[in-house]
Amino acid sequence: MGIVTIVDVARLAGVSTATVSRVMHAPQLVRPATLERVQAVMRDCGYIYNATAGDFSRRKSTVIGVLILSTTTKVAASVSAAQSVATEHGFPLIVSTSGFDADLERHHLRQFLERSVAGVLVIGHTRANVANIRELHDRGIPCLLLWDVLPGGDDNYVGFDNVQGAFTMVDHLISQGHKRIGFVCGVNSGVDRIYKRYLGYQKALSANGLPLEPELVRSAISSFANGKAAMLELMSLPDPPRCVCCASDVLAMGALSAVWEAGLSVPRDYCIAGFDNSELSAYTTPSLSTVDVPGEEMGRLGMEALLTLIGSERSGSLIQRELATSLILRASTCSASRLNPLKRA
Amino acid sequence: MGIVTIVDVARLAGVSTATVSRVMHAPQLVRPATLERVQAVMRDCGYIYNATAGDFSRRKSTVIGVLILSTTTKVAASVSAAQSVATEHGFPLIVSTSGFDADLERHHLRQFLERSVAGVLVIGHTRANVANIRELHDRGIPCLLLWDVLPGGDDNYVGFDNVQGAFTMVDHLISQGHKRIGFVCGVNSGVDRIYKRYLGYQKALSANGLPLEPELVRSAISSFANGKAAMLELMSLPDPPRCVCCASDVLAMGALSAVWEAGLSVPRDYCIAGFDNSELSAYTTPSLSTVDVPGEEMGRLGMEALLTLIGSERSGSLIQRELATSLILRASTCSASRLNPLKRA
DNA sequence: CTCGTTTATGGTAACGCTTACATCCAGCGG
């Protein structure tokens, strides 16, 4: 005999398959005695629920799709938090990373569609992918964006204002007397939340009447090596900026090591700031000034929100929630007046 | 009219559903003219394959389960590599993290069973979970262990020898003249690969005729804070070990910062070694001596191996593959003779 | 006791696809 199905259980317990199904999904509808009897049979004959058949019949899966653009530790924290919330509610996660590849992303989204996932969480969106997401949404699949805000539209999100985050940092640096501030950022990566940090930088400059000097801006996808290379470039400028703001902590750590290897010191010769407040940022030498981002919280609240959307039949509801960032000032930045005079190699 | 099914496509294209199915899964069996006609219809009426129905009918899903004990950056690299291999072959990944919780792990494994996943990749196994995995295996689901070797049994794995990795490091440190070496490690976490690093430490001591001093061993689950705390404890011992080997880079970075904050220096006052060769380990101050672990490679080769197992009907085949680790010597360790004499606060 | 209401359970069609098998037909050697 093959595998045990709901039919076998029903026969053995002397009930109908409908009742067995109820035992699993709506136990409050079945008489305690029956419940127990059925459960006993299930246990005895090693019945295993066939979730695929269930999803098929229900024309709706309980799986939740997670689409990630690229993974950083802080993003991983979001996913991890989202995962535990989902698990608590019995939803498995199918996670896909597209790594900036638009075709791959469409492929993954298509897969989600083919599996009729219950909902989709999107971490790191691009212009292209917002369109894709709306398509999913139109097909009745709730989607929610993390890590950014997109107010004014009808996109669901639980995120923070990247423009504001960067603005706060750059504005602070300016208030510390810095006039020429470098910016290292994946400007052209197509990732909205990263681009927005660049916008925050611009905004802070113009708010303080400082000019935007294009050669002080380096495009670099977040990685230690890229941060180091970018900093090296900035340092070799005829008139290098003495203060550099990076769009991620990893980039900033790379920048730190560039300065270190040049035999110079932070924050005596250069001020360096990061973004993310990653675990390690407190422990680098020197510790990094950065912008705290609620990674774990976004994951948790985001998944809760998504589950709400999934639960409510009313597909009309909209969840837009903005979380706060905060400026973390540590040892890698100081006021401009405390910098050493610049001596070139 | 509801959603477009294979029946609609068949009708519109004037063929049977069987042919449509073949168009999707075995196009070489259908005449080019028919193929094209069917594909045109699919395109025109926006047909979306129902993977759930397919899996159900086939009594086998194409989803691959990934079970992770706990996530580190290096583990994330494995998953990421595994992901792209899987995607290439059209397999989505459903990933679950159990976070050392045995019940949660059983729950996830059960879910995999309920969804009749095509195969399971396990990263970080415990004694308990090896048993669970064998159960899956017995039900015909290919499983493969990553990040460790388990020779002599009939468990599939693509990993490296954790005992050997730690042995090599500790043996090296001993050869540098260190007689009393501290060890920081999640000894009691239940994770085999971590415990094995401890075994490697023991083995190196006894191979060199050194005694195992229990107070030099600190149990700490991998995190920066734990590493720092453990190092603080070791430093406050009446006669502290001047050389400390940590079972992960993160722990080692924590240890580094403990020394730094005590106003002492590595490697003048203490030698610190890590394990993993994480990206950051090359850039800490001082850079970390560590053991390189083929994270990305394990993910890639492991997934390829798993797909092979899934492909071969012969469930008898066994894949056991050991990858090499290597000792990376950087600035955080030196020979015992170069240490400063110990001065206590 | 009766009738209406609630609660527990049963019967069963439907879900969209796959696949083993049947059928049909063209081509070909004898």
Add this chain to the structure above:
DNA sequence: CCGCTGGATGTAAGCGTTACCATAAACGAG
């Protein structure tokens, strides 16, 4: 021309569960 072969396609029986509706039993108010 026959029968055979093999390629292309059709036929239809499931796959295990759910959800809708029907029925039966229990209950309670009048």
